[in-house]
Amino acid sequence: xxxxxxxxxxxxxxxxxxxxxxxxxxxxxxxxxxxxxxxxxxxxxxxxxxxxxxxxxxxxxxxxxxxxxxxxxxxxxxxxxxxxxxxxxxxxxxxxxxxxxxx
Numbered sequence: 001x002x003x004x005x006x007x008x009x010x011x012x013x014x015x016x017x018x019x020x021x022x023x024x025x026x027x028x029x030x031x032x033x034x035x036x037x038x039x040x041x042x043x044x045x046x047x048x049x050x051x052x053x054x055x056x057x058x059x060x061x062x063x064x065x066x067x068x069x070x071x072x073x074x075x076x077x078x079x080x081x082x083x084x085x086x087x088x089x090x091x092x093x094x095x096x097x098x099x100x101x102x103x
Contacts, residue, residue: 066098
């Protein structure tokens with residue numbers, strides 16, 4: 001059985017309201033901690049968020065969300081890449097940030 005990690009996830013206001021939680025949540029995520037596993041744990045813990053971070057059909061990140069780990073933009077990295085150890089052990093948050101387009 002895989003070891004579980006406590007990962008802190010920071011949510012944008014609209015997602016935190018939809019989940020009826022605060023801006024920060026802690027999730028149990030099985031090792032190895034990847035973006036996919038964090039997002040799956042988020043949707044399992046807060047079913048109201050199902051389909052809000054990833055397209056239900058393709059599993060790909062929603063276009064207007066950006067994903068950050070240790071101050072770096074991870075949005076375009078493969079979802080199965082392992083997140084930094086500081087995120088996996090809860091020292092640094094995994095951030096979901098709403099993006100905008102236009103001027």
